[in-house]
Amino acid sequence: MNIPILLSTAYLPPVQYFSKFLLHSEVWMESQEHFIKQTYRNRCLILAANGPESLIVPVEKGRSLKQNMAELRISYDTNWQHTHWQAIVSAYNSTPFFEILEADFRPFFEQKFEFLFDFNQQLIQTILDILEISPKLFLTKEFETVPEPFLNFREAIHPKRQKALPDSDFEPVAYTQVFDDKFGFTSNLSMIDLLFNCGSASYEMLLKSVGKK
Template identity: 55%
Template sequence: MPQDNAILLSTACFPPVQYFSKLVQFEKIYLEQFENFTKQTYRNRYEILGANGTIPLVVPVVKGRGRKIKIRDLKISYDTEWQRNHWRTIFSAYNSSPFFEFYKDDIQPFFEKSWKFLFDFNLEILEILCELLELEPNLVLTEDFEQVPESTLNFREAISPKKHRIESDPQFTQQPYTQVFHEKLRFVPNLSILDLLFNEGPNSLNVIEKSVQSN
């Protein structure tokens, strides 16, 4: 159900379902690479569901001397074993899910190889996820900050893990699906796409499309 317009998104690590709803909804997707890095956003974090509720996973970054670092220049830190810890957490949460075995070989390499820059890491994740979803968005990297057509919807800050930062999005209503711990926990919407993939597999794109609301 593409529209004749475009949207500007920030980079995101294993983005939430709402992020992918925009890839379905808009004909052109601009990915911002010249903005300054913002903490506590999906740019370097994602949320999965464990036995006791939502688990935030953060990709550590190298902190520069200056406060402002362009997102495309931001380096990933390997001072801690975050990759090992993330994969252990993901395995613990989803190894019993219906499609974990089906997708794990595509996802696990992101926790074994090293990437220098966060933006490159996220971009490769996005490309693989789109392949798994059989989704072919028209992705365009920005050439300079704010250098995008005026008709483009700016959604760089709208999709956020912080409730007070979330902007109204009447065109997205999460379509429920069965999660691993559904008998213990109520449905938790808009988690990382990993949650949807591991639980719904090939039906994931259908869930995303049903989450898009028409005007």
């Protein structure tokens, strides 16, 4: 599509999020909005032994309730990095491609990042590199409520199904998951779920999810 798309930042975002990089030649990341709680901006969803599990990056609380996304600092009051990485290892160490891709992701849970936006962006770029996708990627310079001529997806992709907006351009494609014998196929988890389970076939699964053959 020639229409540029506007996405919020996100922590290890879901498959739907990355499908947008295939559909839109120009992707803009919103860096000037205020932080919104209970969204993918600081959480991801993985499939653990007991079902879907949310991993949430804690952030520092500022004096103002309206904190600029690009200036939002990660909190290290708890050892969340160790907790997140152990959860990821426990969920995916038996997947076919975990050992191959482990080295790409482990450093993010050993090195401390100051800002959530920077942390997210580097993770997103790592996943794009693994997928060998090279979009035209830009950061917003100011916030616009109704940006033109962008397709505005800042709020469309949401961890709460009742808040997510309909997306006719994305149809989840089932793939083998470690715990699908217990839960069946669980769609639209973090992109790492697809990568660890499918490896080099992940790009093809993304293409199928947007109807491209």
